[in-house]
């Protein structure tokens with residue numbers, strides 16, 4: 001189901017995103033167990049009384065996880081609650097050993113931020129820190145040992161298996177305002193968040209493994225026909241939450257699907273049911289997830305095991321001062337300072353260490369009278385292979401060698417070109433029928449035969465002359 | 470007793486607590502709940518003008534730990550699974566959660 005154009009002119013998407021990301025601290029959020037659920041060789045090897053929810057377990061919050069959450073908040077222009085606390089969110093589910101999840105209710109660490117996208121700003125409502133749950137695996141038992149605790153499990157029995165290695169791993173949740181008005185914008189926003197988390201080195205955001213999870217709150221608002229560009233005056237009176245989306249592409253598809261589905265319901269004069277839906281990536285559809293009637297009654301209350309947390313304004317300012325320049329700001333500055341196109345820098349800036357290395361290289365380029373933008377382009381096209389362990393001086397040297405050309409007489413080049421043309425009749429026919437892409441093939445062939453490096457532009461011109469003969 | 474509890478409220482609370490209750494238990498719980506609410510009502514008559522609300526009485530703040538792995542406190546897989554009724558391949562086993570489609 002795709003939104004057709006009539007619907008696109010009739011309704012505007014109103015969408016907010018919730019992004020969960022696991023923080024890559026050494027230890028878990030409330031105990032000293034190892035935080036490495038994806039690297040663990042076996043299930044249930046990183047647990048203790050606290051993260052298994054046993055009586056007597058006593059949680060103590062991980063300082064680094066809190067500081068990283070605040071760091072992300074500051075990077076996203078959030079205000080910081082100087083006084084905050086952890087609360088218990090009560091519900092029953094087998095992956096939650098205590099029958100409550102420690103989360104934050106009314107005093108999240110960060111609130112009221114913003115992230116710019118090319119479609120407009122997206123307001124950040126809040127960022128809070130909570131503990132992840134265990135991981136469930138649904139399985140049909142095939143073979144059981146006749147002895148021990150597997151004995152009661154008959155062949156063919158359908159069960160759920162639980163691994164608590166992930167239980168109480170620090171999980172950050174970033175919630176936006178309903179400021180997202182297209183699937184493309186949702187994708188851009190989510191990708192930028194991922195980039196920032198990786199750049200700040202606080203999360204790996206491995207989506208396949210579930211290290212970063214997306215949820216979209218989706219509804220449609222009718223567009224005012226007389227004034228289509230006017231801002232939406234009020235929000236729709238329903239919203240559909242699509243959960244468990246584990247790729248940017250699926251999120252885009254889920255939003256598009258929901259827009260079509262909801263538009264049809266609205267066209268019939270009805271209101272879509274307020275509900276939680278899942279994404280079926282095989283059928284590319286969303287489906288209703290029946291939740292228990294009272295599932296929203298979480299009865300949050302402050303966790304009595306965890307004293308509140310207080311920061312001073314000075315603490316927060318010190319954290320702000322330590323914040324590195326973020327990818328988007330860096331891209332802008334590089335464009336003005338070094339003339340590096342943003343389409344290059346946006347691809348190149350991945351980690352802080354590599355970004356610093358790049359800047360060092362650009363500085364050397366300037367000294368050597370090489371355009372940093374050309375150097376950046378060569379990196380993108382993998383014409384030179386580098387890493388940050390290679391010194392910038394050597395990398396620029398490599399680039400110089402690459403862009404150096406040999407002095408070759410035109411006659412010599414033309415004679416090779418004629419050879420190449422006569423040996424590749426098929427490609428010539430393609431070229432003559434308008435397929436100009438084959439010119440790259442001719443350049444490559446000529447270069448190889450020549451065994452020397454000539455200026456690409458010059459070679460291209462000579463080739464065109466000969467081909468047109 | 471001035472506070473009244475309905476059967477629906479008792480069922481709701483039992484559901485939230487995931488504890489099945491009999492009709493007999495329902496009646497005794499009704500009395501107990503109403504009595505508790507009466508005590509709360511009495512507390513509400515206390516004059517708390519000028520008293521800051523709080524949710525903890527220890528006065529502690531910022532009780533945090535450094536991000537260090539404590540191997541000593543971690544269970545072996547066998548110990549972690551020791552009290553479980555059913556295990557399979559190193560996992561805890563529960564009846565199938567029907568959540569997928």
Ligand SMILES: [Zn+2]
Pocket residue numbers: 028031032033046047048049050051052168
């Ligand atoms: Zn633990």
